[in-house]
Amino acid sequence: MPRDDHDRRASRSDPATAERWLETANLRWCDVNSRRRLQSVFRRFDAESEHEMNWPSGEAALVTGAASGIGLGVARALVAAGAAVALTDVDGERLDAVARELTENGGNVVALRFDASDTLGWESLADRAEAALGPISIVCSIAGVNGGTTADGTPAEVWQWVFRVNTESQFAAAATFIPRFKARGGRAHLLNTSSISGFIPLPGVAAYTASKFACTGLTMALREELKDTEIGVSLLIPGAVATRINYSAGEAEARLLGREMNVELAAANSELLMKGADPDRVGEQVIEAMAANEMYIVTHREWGDRIAGVFDEVVRAYRDFDGRHGPDPVAQAMLAGIDAIHT
CATH class of the missing domain: 1.10.880 (Transcription Factor Skn-1; Chain P)
Structure with a gap:
C-alpha cells in the first residue's frame, strides 16, 4: 500500500x-x-x-537531589515541559522552598524528603510518589556527594557513604522502578548522573572517582539489559557546573566524622566550579536529550580528548599483547552473537 x-x-x-x-x-x-x-x-x-512529540508533557517524574544544583535544574525543566514531579532531597528546608517556587509557577509537584542512599526505603518512596502523582515513568538520579581525599587518606566510613549516595542509590532507583515500568508498559526513562570523574581518574578524589566509574558501568549495563524494552536509559556526564556540591557534601562529611567543616577547602574547590555551566541550562539539555533517547549527555566538549586518551591506552594494551594464553572462549562466543552469560 x-x-x-x-x-x-x-x-x-x-x-x-x-x-x-x-x-x-x-x-x-x-x-x-x-x-x-x-x-x-x-x-x-x-x-x-x-x-510522543510532546514528551514528557503529561508524564510523572521523580528527581533525587532536587533541592539545588543540577537536580533543581532538571526539576524546573520537567515542570516547564509539562511533567508532574516528585521532588526528593535530604535537605527538607530547601526542598520545601523549591516545591513552593515550582507550585507558584504552575507546576504539579510534591516534596518528599528522602535520603537517596537509603536503599531499603526506595519502595516506600515510590509508593508515596505514585500515590501523590500517579504512575512514575521518569526517574532522574541526580543526588551526589564528594568526600575524602586520596585512597590512603579517606576514612572507610566516608568511602562507604560516597558509594551509598553516588552508586547504591542509583541501583536502588533502577531496581525499584524497572519492574513497575515493565508491568505497566509504555515509554519510560531512567537517567543516572556520572561525572567526568566516571571516565577520567582524577587524583585526590578516589572515592568520588571510583563511585562514578561504578555509576558509568551500572548505566551501561542497564542500557544493554533494557535495549529490547520501551525503557530509555541516559547517562549525564557533567563537567564544571555551578552547584553547591562542595559545601553540601562538605557539611555532610563533617557531620559523619563529628568534626567542623573545612570551609576554606570547600571555597577553594568551588572557585572554578562556580564559573561552570548554569544548572538550569543543564536541566533543559537533559530533558531534550532524554526526549531524543540519547545515552550520553555531556556538558563540556573540552574533556573529549582526555577521555579518548584513557581509552586509547586500554586499546593499545590489547593491541600490543602477545596472546600467550590463546583465544578467550567467552569473547569468541560473544563476538559470534552467542549469549555467554546465563542468568
Whole structure:
C-alpha cells in the first residue's frame, strides 16, 4: 500500500484526510464499518504520535537531589515541559522552598524528603510518589556527594557513604522502578548522573572517582539489559557546573566524622566550579536529550580528548599483547552473537 510523504504526515483524525488516504491505499472497496474502524485506528495513532512529540508533557517524574544544583535544574525543566514531579532531597528546608517556587509557577509537584542512599526505603518512596502523582515513568538520579581525599587518606566510613549516595542509590532507583515500568508498559526513562570523574581518574578524589566509574558501568549495563524494552536509559556526564556540591557534601562529611567543616577547602574547590555551566541550562539539555533517547549527555566538549586518551591506552594494551594464553572462549562466543552469560 504505497503512501507518499505528505499522506504519511497528514493528520488521520480528519475524516476527509482519512478518506483520501484510503483511496490512495486502494481500499475503496472497504465498507462503511471497515472505514470507521480504520479512521479510529488513525485517531489513536495521531494521539500517540502527539504524545510522543510532546514528551514528557503529561508524564510523572521523580528527581533525587532536587533541592539545588543540577537536580533543581532538571526539576524546573520537567515542570516547564509539562511533567508532574516528585521532588526528593535530604535537605527538607530547601526542598520545601523549591516545591513552593515550582507550585507558584504552575507546576504539579510534591516534596518528599528522602535520603537517596537509603536503599531499603526506595519502595516506600515510590509508593508515596505514585500515590501523590500517579504512575512514575521518569526517574532522574541526580543526588551526589564528594568526600575524602586520596585512597590512603579517606576514612572507610566516608568511602562507604560516597558509594551509598553516588552508586547504591542509583541501583536502588533502577531496581525499584524497572519492574513497575515493565508491568505497566509504555515509554519510560531512567537517567543516572556520572561525572567526568566516571571516565577520567582524577587524583585526590578516589572515592568520588571510583563511585562514578561504578555509576558509568551500572548505566551501561542497564542500557544493554533494557535495549529490547520501551525503557530509555541516559547517562549525564557533567563537567564544571555551578552547584553547591562542595559545601553540601562538605557539611555532610563533617557531620559523619563529628568534626567542623573545612570551609576554606570547600571555597577553594568551588572557585572554578562556580564559573561552570548554569544548572538550569543543564536541566533543559537533559530533558531534550532524554526526549531524543540519547545515552550520553555531556556538558563540556573540552574533556573529549582526555577521555579518548584513557581509552586509547586500554586499546593499545590489547593491541600490543602477545596472546600467550590463546583465544578467550567467552569473547569468541560473544563476538559470534552467542549469549555467554546465563542468568
